[in-house]
Amino acid sequence: MAAGSTYTPIATTTLSGVTSYTFSSISGSYTDLILIGNLIQSSSAANSYIQVGNGSVDTGSNYSQTILYGNGSSTVSTRQSGQTAWYADYAAAPGTGSDYNTAIWQIQNYSNSNVYKSILMRVGKATNGTDAMVGLWRSVSAINTIKLFSSNNLTGTLTLYGIAAA
Amino acid sequence: MAIRKTSTSNILNTVHRDASAGSTKIADIPDTPTIGTATAGAESATITYTVANTGGIGTTFTALSNPGSITGTGSSPITVSGLTAATAYTFTVKSGNTTGDSPYSSASNSITALAGGAFESIATVTVGSGGTSTITFSSIPATYKHLQIRALARTDRAGNYSSNMNLQFNTDTANNYADHDINGNGSTAQAESGTTKNNIAMNRITGASSGSDIFGVVVADILDYTNTNKYKTVRWFGGFDNNSTQGEIYFGSGLWQSTSAVSTITLQSVSGAVNFTQYSSFALYGIKGA
Numbered sequence: 211m212a213a214g215s216t217y218t219p220i221a222t223t224t225l226s227g228v229t230s231y232t233f234s235s236i237s238g239s240y241t242d243l244i245l246i247g248n249l250i251q252s253s254s255a256a257n258s259y260i261q262v263g264n265g266s267v268d269t270g271s272n273y274s275q276t277i278l279y280g281n282g283s284s285t286v287s288t289r290q291s292g293q294t295a296w297y298a299d300y301a302a303a304p305g306t307g308s309d310y311n312t313a314i315w316q317i318q319n320y321s322n323s324n325v326y327k328s329i330l331m332r333v334g335k336a337t338n339g340t341d342a343m344v345g346l347w348r349s350v351s352a353i354n355t356i357k358l359f360s361s362n363n364l365t366g367t368l369t370l371y372g373i374a375a376a
Numbered sequence: 377m378a379i380r381k382t383s384t385s386n387i388l389n390t391v392h393r394d395a396s397a398g399s400t401k402i403a404d405i406p407d408t409p410t411i412g413t414a415t416a417g418a419e420s421a422t423i424t425y426t427v428a429n430t431g432g433i434g435t436t437f438t439a440l441s442n443p444g445s446i447t448g449t450g451s452s453p454i455t456v457s458g459l460t461a462a463t464a465y466t467f468t469v470k471s472g473n474t475t476g477d478s479p480y481s482s483a484s485n486s487i488t489a490l491a492g493g494a495f496e497s498i499a500t501v502t503v504g505s506g507g508t509s510t511i512t513f514s515s516i517p518a519t520y521k522h523l524q525i526r527a528l529a530r531t532d533r534a535g536n537y538s539s540n541m542n543l544q545f546n547t548d549t550a551n552n553y554a555d556h557d558i559n560g561n562g563s564t565a566q567a568e569s570g571t572t573k574n575n576i577a578m579n580r581i582t583g584a585s586s587g588s589d590i591f592g593v594v595v596a597d598i599l600d601y602t603n604t605n606k607y608k609t610v611r612w613f614g615g616f617d618n619n620s621t622q623g624e625i626y627f628g629s630g631l632w633q634s635t636s637a638v639s640t641i642t643l644q645s646v647s648g649a650v651n652f653t654q655y656s657s658f659a660l661y662g663i664k665g666a
Contacts (some may be wrong), residue, residue, distance in 0.1 A: 211615065215418045215419065215492040215493035215494075215495065215496055216493065216495055216496060216497050216661070217493055217494075217495035218418075218493070221377060238493075241500075241526075241657075242526060256468075257510050261383060264661055272619075274617050274618075274619035274623065275617055275623070276560065276561070276562045276615065276617045276623025276624060277562075277625065278558070278559065278560030278565055278625045278627075280565075281655070283563040285558070285560075286560070286565055287559075287560025287562055287563060287564055287565040287625070288560075288562060288563075289562025289563070289617070289623050290562075291619050291620070292619075316593075316595065318526065318593050319527045319528045319591075321657065322657075323526065324526075324589070324654075324655045325589055325590075325591050325655055326587070326589040326590050326591070326619075328528065328591060328593045328616070330591070330593055330595065330613060330614065331615065333469075338583060342560075342613065342625050342627060343625060344593065344614070344615035344617050344623065344624075344625045345617055345618045346590060346616075346617040346618065348619050349588075367491060373495070373526070373661075375496060375497050375500040375526075375657075375659035376497040376498060376499050376500045376659070
């Protein structure tokens with residue numbers, strides 16, 4: 211039977227021209243994490259990235275990702291392994307002016323110390339297209355820190371939610 | 377101030393022998409905790425308190441709502457669930473041990489319980505060390521508008537990096553299913569479909585040739601699952617990346633050609649010919665409608 215409401219807001223922040231933002235000391239009391247972003251950047255043509263870790267983010271070459279994206283005329287799949295971060299977007303990187311992208315990043319079983327951690331990402335931006343990504347962080351450490359960063363200044367909102375299973 | 381119980385029954389239940397002195401003692405009852413702050417949650421509240429540093433050692437802590445006399449237990453902060461939204465509550469806290477309970481504290485600040493969210497946890501299955509071929513959610517409540525399955529799963533499918541995830545409803549094994557998806561494997565993007573099938577094949581998860589720590593992920597929504605005027609539709613998003621040579625990402629939709637309300641969901645891989653491995657976890661959620 212139902213265990214009660216979940217999809218609980220953990221933290222919300224408004225970014226005003228910063229190159230990074232870190233959620234730290236994330237409670238381990240949920241099952242999955244969902245991060246929702248609505249972002250623009252100070253100048254065009256820069257992707258943003260995500261790193262995770264326990265206590266501090268892992269900057270080692272422990273990330274991989276498989277991406278599917280479409281731009282309205284073609285669909286492409288690409289893959290990278292041994293990366294130092296996940297793409298937080300790909301073709302649908304934040305635009306400038308009012309050209310916001312909308313992103314949902316989901317990290318499942320983020321505190322389970324028996325599994326490597328997986329992320330699902332969906333990002334869309336009307337002027338460029340849509341990205342979908344599945345990524346792996348090659349660590350069994352519980353995640354309590356998530357960092358979003360870019361070489362450009364980011365502006366917009368980020369909200370972190372927790373989903374608890376029964 | 378410590379309060380010492382003196383009734384015979386309590387002494388018999390709680391005495392312990394001091395071997396060196398040969399005397400019999402009972403533990404002191406804990407002193408009353410100091411109430412902290414109550415914070416409103418979704419049909420719930422959290423209450424902080426400070427343990428008294430006098431009296432006996434408390435082993436249980438209970439928060440009590442007013443009105444309603446709804447309780448929650450645990451260490452600070454205690455969560456009290458089952459409150460009524462838009463209702464004002466205060467809380468008191470007591471401590472207890474095998475000898476007895478302290479009096480309740482003074483009342484907390486007043487909070488007004490918030491409305492509950494639309495997303496609720498229904499059930500979870502985590503696979504044990506022996507593995508299992510079939511995950512079943514049965515007797516699913518009909519009180520929601522939509523359902524969501526969230527899974528992190530791996531199979532023991534030998535000689536394969538990946539393994540499909542099959543979905544059936546109400547134990548229907550006839551050819552009443554169809555599915556379509558768009559997927560990418562890191563080099564090729566393609567669309568696939570199947571009709572007149574005996575299950576919906578959602579995205580692939582990992583198999584035995586992927587590392588034992590590497591699991592695939594699935595998020596699947598089953599829309600309007602109790603509506604008896606429609607065939608049932610599923611949409612999913614998921615995949616896996618094994619940081620080696622394989623990765624696959626999927627968007628898909630599926631159809632169950634039945635107007636029956638969904639009350640049972642069955643998940644298998646390779647139609648049950650392989651096992652989901654240890655630590656695979658499957659969670660079912662309900663999403664309320666207005």
